[in-house]
Amino acid sequence: MSRDDQSVPEMRNVPIGIRADGQRDEFDSMGTVAVPADRYWGAQTQRSLIHFSIGSDRMPKEVYRAYGYVKKAAALVNAAADRMPDWKKQAIVQASEEVIDGDLDDHFPLYVWQTGSGTQSNMNVNEVIANRASQLLSGTLGTQKPVAPNDDVNMGQSSNDSFPTAMHIASVQTIDDHLLPQARDLASSIEAKAGQWKDVVKIGRTHLEDAVPLTVGQEWSGYAAQLRACIAEIEHSREALLALALGGTAVGTGLNAPQNFSHDVATQIAQLTNKPFVTAENKFMAQGSLDTMVRAHGALRGLAVALMKIANDMRWLASGPRTGFAELLLPQNEPGSSIMPGKINPTQCEAIVMIAIQVLGNDSAVAFAGSQGNFELNAMRPVIINNMLHSTRILADGMEKFRTFCVDGTELNRRKIAQYVNESLMLVTALSPVIGYQNAAHIAESALANDQSLKEAALASGQVDEKTFDSLIDPLSMVGDGVSGA
Numbered sequence: 012m013s014r015d016d017q018s019v020p021e022m023r024n025v026p027i028g029i030r031a032d033g034q035r036d037e038f039d040s041m042g043t044v045a046v047p048a049d050r051y052w053g054a055q056t057q058r059s060l061i062h063f064s065i066g067s068d069r070m071p072k073e074v075y076r077a078y079g080y081v082k083k084a085a086a087l088v089n090a091a092a093d094r095m096p097d098w099k100k101q102a103i104v105q106a107s108e109e110v111i112d113g114d115l116d117d118h119f120p121l122y123v124w125q126t127g128s129g130t131q132s133n134m135n136v137n138e139v140i141a142n143r144a145s146q147l148l149s150g151t152l153g154t155q156k157p158v159a160p161n162d163d164v165n166m167g168q169s170s171n172d173s174f175p176t177a178m179h180i181a182s183v184q185t186i187d188d189h190l191l192p193q194a195r196d197l198a199s200s201i202e203a204k205a206g207q208w209k210d211v212v213k214i215g216r217t218h219l220e221d222a223v224p225l226t227v228g229q230e231w232s233g234y235a236a237q238l239r240a241c242i243a244e245i246e247h248s249r250e251a252l253l254a255l256a257l258g259g260t261a262v263g264t265g266l267n268a269p270q271n272f273s274h275d276v277a278t279q280i281a282q283l284t285n286k287p288f289v290t291a292e293n294k295f296m297a298q299g300s301l302d303t304m305v306r307a308h309g310a311l312r313g314l315a316v317a318l319m320k321i322a323n324d325m326r327w328l329a330s331g332p333r334t335g336f337a338e339l340l341l342p343q344n345e346p347g348s349s350i351m352p353g354k355i356n357p358t359q360c361e362a363i364v365m366i367a368i369q370v371l372g373n374d375s376a377v378a379f380a381g382s383q384g385n386f387e388l389n390a391m392r393p394v395i396i397n398n399m400l401h402s403t404r405i406l407a408d409g410m411e412k413f414r415t416f417c418v419d420g421t422e423l424n425r426r427k428i429a430q431y432v433n434e435s436l437m438l439v440t441a442l443s444p445v446i447g448y449q450n451a452a453h454i455a456e457s458a459l460a461n462d463q464s465l466k467e468a469a470l471a472s473g474q475v476d477e478k479t480f481d482s483l484i485d486p487l488s489m490v491g492d493g494v495s496g497a
Contacts, residue, residue, distance in 0.1 A: 022102055022147040037138075037153045046153075051118045051146075053138030053153070053160060059131040065124040070132050070393065071400045075119040077180035078136040079110030081173050081257060082164055084279035089166050092269050099157065102144035103164060115139055123397045127390030129174030137164040167268040167276075169260040171298050171388055176257040176280075178396045182307060183252050183286055185400055189407040191242065194314065197414045198238040201321075204421065205231035211423060212486045213338065214431045221437045224486040227423060234324070237317040241310070248310040251303040253287055255280065259294030262387040301389045304399060305381035308374055311402045315370035318363050318406075322413070325421070326357035326364075337427045342420035359417035366409040373398040432486050436465055441483045446474045 034045040039054040046057045083104050090100035109115050118139045125131045137160035144158040145151070158164065165173075209228030216222055257280075258273020260266050265273065277290040291297035331337030347356035377398050380391035432438075436455045443451040450472070458468035465484070469475050475483075 022098075022105065023149060024147060035153050038155075048152075050120075051115065051139040051142040051152070052120070052135055053142065053155075055131060055134040055160075056121065056138055059121050059125055059135070063122050063125045063131070065122050068123040068397065070119065070121050070123055070125075071181070071397060072113065072116050072119065073181040073185060073400055074132065074177050074396055075116070075136060076111050076113060077177040077184065078133070078173070079107045080180055080280050080283050081168070081176055081276075082136060082140055083107035083111070084276045084283060085166060085168055085257075086164075087279050088272060088275040089269075091275070092272075094166060094269065095163065098148070099144070099163060102147045102158060103140060105147060106140040106143035109143065110136065110140065115143065123393045125393055127392060128170050128388060129177075129392045129396075130170035132393070133165070133168075133170040133173055134160065137161065140164045167260070167272050168257065169267075171261050172256040172259040172263075172294065174392055175297060175301070176255045178304065178392065178399070179252045179255055180280065180284065180286075180288070181396065182304070182399055182403070183249060183288075184284065185403045185407075186245065186249055186252075186307075187286070190311075190403050191245065193407045193410040193414070194238060194242050194245070197410045197418065198235050198242065200414050200418045201231055201235040201238065204418065205229075205235055208423060210487075211425065211428065212432055212490060213428045214435045214437070221435055223437050223440050224432060224435070224489045226490050227428070229490065230324075234317075234321045237320065238314075241314040241317050244313055245307075245310040248303075248307040252307055253289055254291040254297065254303070255288050256291050256294055256297035258290055259298050263294035263298050265294070295387065299387045299389065300384045301381045301392065301395055304395050305378055308377040308395075308399050308402060311370055311399075311406060312374040314406060315367040315374075315402075318410070318413075319367035322360040322363035322367075325417070326360035329357055329360075329421075337424050338431070340422040340424055341417055344416055357417075359413050363409050363413050366405045370402045370406060373402045434464070438465055438484050438486065438489070439469070441485075441489060442469065442475060442480075445479065445483060450474045 033048055035048040036043050037046045037052075037054040037057065038044070039058075041054075041058075044054040044057045046052060046054070086095065086100045086103040086107065089095040090097055106115075119132075119135055121132055121135050141155060141158045141160040141164050142152050144164075145154070145156065148157050150157050205228045207228070208231065209226055211227040212224050213227050213230070214221055214223075215225045215230075255273075255277050257276050258265055258268055260268050273290040273294070277288050281288040296302070325339060325341070328336050329339040329341045341357055341360075343355045344358060346354070347358070348354040377395050380395045381389070383389060383391045436458055439451045439455045442454070454465070454469050454472050454474065457463065457472065458465050461468065463471070466477075466480055469480050470477060
C-alpha cells in the first residue's frame with residue numbers, strides 16, 4: 012500500500028456508540044465476543060478477562076505506557092518503509108501517544124496471570140490503539156477498519172519480541188525516573204549526617220557486644236557507602252536493559268519484519284524516550300531468556316539488603332527511651348500505640364524492613380521464573396515484570412519517605428553516647444600492646460566482675476600507672492582519621 016493513499020477522511024474524535032445493552036460486538040479469528048461498548052478493547056482482551064480473572068493483580072500500567080512507545084515507533088518505521096499510508100500512521104501515532112500519556116489507562120484491564128508470553132496484553136494494546144485510531148478516522152468500533160489490531164498496529168512485530176521490549180522500556184524508565192533519584196538523595200542525606208557527626212566518638216558493637224570506639228560519622232559513612240555501591244550495581248545492570256528484542260518477531264529470526272526493522276525501531280524508541288536504547292545483538296538470547304531482567308532485579312535485591320541493614324541499625328540504636336540503646340533520636344511522626352500513651356515507634360524503619368523483605372521475596376520469584384525459559388521463549392514474563400516494577404516502586408517510595416520522615420530529622424543523644432564511651436570496658440584494647448593481651452583481658456574481666464570502672468580495675472591490677480592509663484585510654488585517638496575510617 013502506498014503512503015500517498017489519502018482516501019480516509021480527516022481524523023476526528025467520533026463518540027463511542029453504546030447500544031441498549033451497553034455492549035458491542037468484537038471479533039477475532041475464533042469468532043465474535045461481546046465487549047463493553049464504552050471500552051476500546053476487543054475480542055482477545057475480553058476472552059482474557061473471562062479466562063484469567065485471577066486474584067486482583069493487574070498488569071502494571073507502566074507496561075502499557077511502554078508499549079505505547081513500541082507501537083508508535085513501529086508505525087513510524089513501517090510508514091517510512093512504505094508499508095503503511097501516512098494517514099494510518101498518524102492515527103496510530105496519536106492513539107499511541109494517548110497510551111503513553113496514560114489517557115487510556117482504564118482500557119487496559121488484564122490480570123498478571125495470563126499467557127506467559129504476554130500475548131494477551133500485547134493484543135490488548137493492539138486492540139485499544141486500533142479502535143481508538145479507527146475512531147479518530149471516523150471508523151466504526153469493532154469493525155477493525157480502517158485500522159486493524161494485527162495487520163496494522165502489530166505490523167512487523169510479535170508478542171514474543173514486543174513484550175520483552177516493553178518490559179525493558181518500563182524497567183529503565185522506572186529505575187531512571189524514580190528509583191535512582193531517590194537512592195541518590197538518600198545516600199546524600201546520610202553522607203550529610205556522616206559529615207555532621209564526624210567527630211562524635213561512640214562505642215562500636217560487634218556480635219551485638221561492646222567493641223572499640225569509632226565516630227558516629229564513620230558508622231554513617233558505612234551506610235552511605237553501602238548505598239553508593241548499590242547505586243553503581245543498579246546502574247551497571249540497567250545497561251543490559253537498553254538492548255531491545257523488537258525485530259526478532261516470533262523466534263528471533265525476524266520473520267515478517269522488513270529489513271533493518273530492528274535497528275530502526277530501536278533508534279525511534281531511543282529518540283522517543285530520550286534513553287539510549289539499542290537493538291539486541293542476539294535476538295535468540297533476548298527472547299529465549301530473561302537473564303537481563305533477573306540480573307537487574309538482583310541489583311534491586313542488593314539495595315534491599317543494604318536498606319534493611321541501615322534501617323535495622325537505626326531502629327536498634329534508637330531503642331528506648333529508657334531501657335534501650337537510646338543513642339539516636341528519631342523524628343516522632345505519629346502515636347505508636349493504641350493502648351500505651353506516649354509511646355513512639357520507629358515506623359519508617361519498620362516500613363523499610365518490610366519493603367526489603369518483600370523485595371527479597373520478589374527476587375526469588377524473578378529468579379525462579381527466569382530459570383523457566385524453554386527453547387526460543389521464556390513464558391514467565393508477566394510475573395517477572397510485575398515483580399520488577401513492584402520492587403522498583405516500593406523501594407523508590409520507601410526511600411523517599413525514609414529520608415524525609417526519618418533520616419533527615421534524626422538527632423543524636425550525645426549524653427547517652429558519652430555515657431557508653433565512659434563506661435566501656437573494650438577501651439582496654441589500647442592497653443594490650445603495652446601490658447599484653449592476657450593482662451588486659453584480666454583487667455576487663457575484673458572490672459566487670461567487681462562493677463568497677465576500667466580505670467579503677469587497671470590501677471588495682473598494678474599492670475599500669477595512672478599516667479600511662481590516661482595517655483593510652485583516649486577514645487578520640489582510637490578512631491583513626493574520622494569519616495574516612497582507620
